[in-house]
Every structure is written in structure tokens, then in C-alpha cells.
Amino acid sequence: MKAHKELILDATRKFHVDASDDRPFIPGTTEIWPAGACLDEHDRTALVEAALEMRIAAGKSSRTFESRFARKLGHRKAHLTNSGSSANLLAMTAFTSHLLEDRALRPGDEVITVAAGFPTTVNPIIQNGLVPVFVDIELGTYNTTADRVAQAIGPRTRAIMIAHALGNPYEVAEIARLADDHGLFLIEDNCDAVGSTYDGRLTGTFGDLTTVSFYPAHHLTMGEGGCVLTSNLALARIVESLRDWGRDCWCEPGETNKCLKRFTYQMGTLPEGYDHKYIFSHVGYNMKATDIQAALGLTQLDKLDDFCAARRHNWNRLREGLDGVPHLILPRATERSDPSWFGFALTVDTEAPFTRAALVDFLENRRIGTRRLFAGNLTRHPAYLNQTHRVAGDLTNSDIVTEQTFWTGVYPALTDEMLDYVVQSVREFVGAHT
């Protein structure tokens, strides 16, 4: 049996070489994707091995990944989920748990968030019957500021949930301090910023809970997947319960009676001794990931530092190459931060003699992939027009982003040759239109 497995894994390594695309870069023909998975022979063999062993549900690899990832990101606990959006939903829902007693969020309570970003940073607020309070962002960093958040705090404000924009940390130390001072919970959506630091400390370590996505565009991938991390063990228990059907029991699947009290609990109005495995203390979900995903996560995790270094290198190459180009607002790192970038954002100046559409069209025709700053101003989307919300201040920059901003890729598979072609193309377009 073992011999057969080794043969298959060996053949997988050889297949990886056959399947690899080693065609040379041809400017204007080769796609320059804005984002994508970086998968090597170890990733492929890990997936095949997990499939051979038919580890089809969450198990050993999931638990190993959770403990290694938690350690890597400076936390005591990580809970693997089936997506970053699920991680966000679990994180927000955790703050509605009855276990938090007086601190639990109640329908109608407000959560401060950013208007221009990804929808599933905001959706869990609405899904829990809470009210999003939208604040504006800055152009250049594409983050909000501690001042804007401070201005937005009202009598019903109970939490803050904000994503680090395109890998660029927001003023998270200051915002965490505000949260502390006002008794608010803070969730850092770190889906786009794994490896970024603010004040020399990893993003995701300032808030009460933090979330990560493992969709292929992100710093690490499992295909689909996500994670909720925390060092607060009480919150970790709530997240786990919500993720695992809402159950009260904390035995892993396949384990029984870890607490040695499986048949002696009495909870709710259940009969004494009702099997703890089937006692539900939250209205939960099943948002677990599988061991096949976790196996890939483990081999990806070995490369995290290299991936982050490549993202920084690629962003710097674009930034230096485009320095001084007129009519474009170039991106900048938030002060005191070292971003592990997700993308390279460009905003066409409102006074520019060309439009974003024309520039994007020019780049896309050269096979240079572009993306919008996700939703732009979410309040303008059909899904949100009739949702209860509050806007604190104005959303001028969120509107500018909606109309004038796009981003191009910095992910590790991009080569210097490709990035130089992006620089040359932007310069050529702007030069021809000014």
C-alpha cells in the first residue's frame, strides 16, 4: 500500500513539471493577472496525499493548520472556516452571544465600518440585525482614520469592524485604543493583509477577533477557506460553537467525553444527562473546512514569508516605476506601517484629461488585469439601498473611489518583466493623453 502511495506521489511530482506553464512572457499577449494562487509541487502532492487518504472532513490537518497558523499570526487560537466571509459572519455573530452577558450586542446596536470595501466585511453586521455606520476613507491609503471613527461613535455604537485596505494597515493601534476607551469590540478583517505590520506589530493582533481569507487571490490559499483568530479563549469557544452547529460540546469529531461529563450535564430544560454532544448553546452554522483544504494550507503556510516579501517587492517596483506620473494618485503606506500588499491602487485625478475607463480599457487590451476597489461605495449598490444604516460625515472619497479608482496586481507570480510592462503601459497611456 505504502509503495503504491509513494508511486502516486512521485508521479504527481512529475506531473507537476508536465503541467507547469513555462512559456516566456510575451508583452500584450501573456495575461498579467491581478491576483491568483501560487501553487508548487508540494501543494499538488499535499492535495493528492490528502485525497488518497480520503481525509474528506475536518480532521488532523485542520487542527495542525489551526495551531501553526495561530502561532504564526501571534494568536492562541485559530478556527478554520469555509471562507473569509464565513469567518467575518462568525466573528460578528460571536459578539451577540448570550455568554457575553451585558456586553452582548443586541439588534439595533451600531457597528462602525467603512463604506468603500468588500461587501462581506459589512454584511455580517446587517445579518445580525445590527446597524452599519459608514465612515469615509482617504485617497492614497484607501483606509479610514481614527479621527473619522471617533467622530462616528454614538450612544448605540458597540463595535467596529474594518478591513485593512488592499493590505495597507489602517491606524489600528489608535482605533483599538478608541475601542477600549468606549467599551467597543473591534474586529480586524485581515483578509487582505496577512503579514502586514503597524507599529512593528502584526495586523490582526490589535482587535478582539480577526479574520483571514484563503480564496486564491489572497496571501495564502486553500482554494476556498478562511479563519477566525483570537487570543481571547472565551471568544474562541463562542466562535467554535457557532462554527460547529452551535453545539456546546468541544470534543473534536471522532472524540468523545473529553470533559469526562458527557452524560452528566443538565442545560436548558433538557433532561439530566442529555448527551453533551447534542446540546446546542448557540444558534449556529456548519462553517468548517475540510482536511483537503487544510493540507494545502499547510504547504502554503511554509511559503508565507516568501509570498509577503514578493508582494512588497512587486508593489515597490510599481511604485518606483510610476513615481511622478501626472494625473494619477499613487498609493501610499499608512504611516508607521509595513504593508504586505494585496494590490496596487491607482486613482485617476478628477481633473485628469482622460478617464479611468479609457486607462483601464488600454491596460486590459494589453492583457493587464485590473480590478475595482471591490464594491466602491457600498451604500450605492442595490443590495444596500434599503438597509437601515447611518452615514457619519460624508462619503466624498468613497464616491471618488467608486468613479476613479482601480488596482493592478502585485501577487508573487508576477515577474519584474511583467511589472515593468505595466509601468511602461501606464506611462505610455498618460504620456499620449497629456
Ligand SMILES: Cc1ncc(COP(=O)(O)O)c(C=O)c1O
Ligand atoms: C477584505 C475582505 N474581506 C472578506 C473577504 C471575503 O473572503 P472570501 O472570498 O474567502 O469569502 C474578502 C474577499 O476577497 C476581502 O477582500
